[in-house]
Amino acid sequence: MKPPSLEPPSAEPPLPAPVLDMRHVSVSYGAHVPAVLGVDLTIRPREIVGIIGESGSGKSTLAHSVLGLLPKTARMSGTRFNLAGTDILKADRTALAALRGPAAAMIFQNPMTAFSPIHTLGRQLTDLLWRDRDPSGAQKRARIVAALAEVGIPDPVGRLDAFPFQLSGGMLQRVAIAAALLMQPALLIADEPTTALDVTMEAQILHLMRSLRERAGVSILIISHHLGVIAEICDRVAVMYAGRIVEEGTVEAIFRAPRHPYTQALFACEPALVPTGMRRLPVIAGEVPRPGASLCDFASRCAVKAARCVEQAPPWTRSGEFPGHHVRCHGSALSGSPPSGRTP
Numbered sequence: 060m061k062p063p064s065l066e067p068p069s070a071e072p073p074l075p076a077p078v079l080d081m082r083h084v085s086v087s088y089g090a091h092v093p094a095v096l097g098v099d100l101t102i103r104p105r106e107i108v109g110i111i112g113e114s115g116s117g118k119s120t121l122a123h124s125v126l127g128l129l130p131k132t133a134r135m136s137g138t139r140f141n142l143a144g145t146d147i148l149k150a151d152r153t154a155l156a157a158l159r160g161p162a163a164a165m166i167f168q169n170p171m172t173a174f175s176p177i178h179t180l181g182r183q184l185t186d187l188l189w190r191d192r193d194p195s196g197a198q199k200r201a202r203i204v205a206a207l208a209e210v211g212i213p214d215p216v217g218r219l220d221a222f223p224f225q226l227s228g229g230m231l232q233r234v235a236i237a238a239a240l241l242m243q244p245a246l247l248i249a250d251e252p253t254t255a256l257d258v259t260m261e262a263q264i265l266h267l268m269r270s271l272r273e274r275a276g277v278s279i280l281i282i283s284h285h286l287g288v289i290a291e292i293c294d295r296v297a298v299m300y301a302g303r304i305v306e307e308g309t310v311e312a313i314f315r316a317p318r319h320p321y322t323q324a325l326f327a328c329e330p331a332l333v334p335t336g337m338r339r340l341p342v343i344a345g346e347v348p349r350p351g352a353s354l355c356d357f358a359s360r361c362a363v364k365a366a367r368c369v370e371q372a373p374p375w376t377r378s379g380e381f382p383g384h385h386v387r388c389h390g391s392a393l394s395g396s397p398p399s400g401r402t403p
């Protein structure tokens with residue numbers, strides 16, 4: 060007779076292996092300038108994760124580290140840094156280059172910088188498919204035309220002979236998304252993908268990115284200063300300040316119950332969509348300090364700073380009623396009353 064199992068019945072199926080798994084990852088430029096400090100970040104298949112934070116908080120450095128796009132002066136360390144099963148910390152430049160495309164691809168703020176100005180779009184999109192064997196090129200061409208049509212490029216066949224400067228910024232960003240459709244990377248990194256676009260085009264690009272997740276199963280890491288974009292498209296949000304993630308949670312948790320004084324201040328600085336009078340927008344006084352300059356890097360700008368904030372490093376604490384909501388702040392860990400949030 061089969062002995063009874065001693066394993067407790069598992070209530071939920073195990074989570075799929077993450078596409079990106081970072082543990083205590085730091086990046087510094089030169090010997091003494093840390094830009095990213097001890098970051099833990101996990102992105103699972105089909106997840107859309109957003110990073111918000113002021114200029115200089117380390118968002119782009121973090122994104123570039125995933126793609127091996129950091130300058131040679133940059134130094135990376137960590138206890139784990141896996142992208143689609145590859146250990147980024149052990150990979151050399153050739154191995155990192157091989158990951159671009161199948162493992163991770165990037166969409167930039169200015170799509171013009173993503174394309175060569177001297178080659179046609181057809182040629183550049185064909186180059187992305189260099190791994191595929193197709194001697195006549197007919198299958199590649201058909202796939203490219205289908206991808207361009209899917210992202211709403213009018214006359215996709217005619218556009219194969221166009222140069223990047225012949226398309227508007229919004230159209231070119233669509234072509235960048237078509238490129239991602241062709242490569243089907245495990246992870247798409249989008250660094251301010253809609254900042255240069257008008258609101259109509261922004262909505263269309265966000266819609267296309269969401270359909271990339273639905274149709275191709277792509278995970279997305281999106282960086283944006285625009286909180287509306289993050290609320291619209293993300294499942295989870297990480298708030299970066301001075302190289303560290305200071306708060307992380309679902310969109311609902313971060314927008315409805317932000318706990319870190321920095322996250323609250325970021326929201327307070329966001330202009331209201333409907334004007335509420337001639338109120339001056341608040342600003343966060345001071346500047347982002349050098350990461351690691353003090354135990355809590357926000358203490359010098361924090362309106363609710365307490366003595367312990369400069370005596371002990373703030374703990375990474377589970378916070379509030381939302382699962383997976385964490386914050387790195389003494390004050391939030393202690394206070395029970397949720398601050399006023401926003402409707403995502």
Ligand SMILES: Nc1ncnc2c1ncn2[C@@H]1O[C@H](COP(=O)(O)OP(=O)(O)OP(=O)(O)O)[C@@H](O)[C@H]1O
Nearest residue numbers: 088092094112113114115116117118119120121130
């Ligand atoms: N190539 C570089 N060499 C030296 N320092 C750099 C380099 N790139 C970025 N830094 C510094 O690293 C820190 C983080 O910069 P990073 O561009 O990652 O921030 P960010 O949050 O993406 O800012 P932004 O929103 O303005 O793009 C800043 O202090 C910046 O000056």
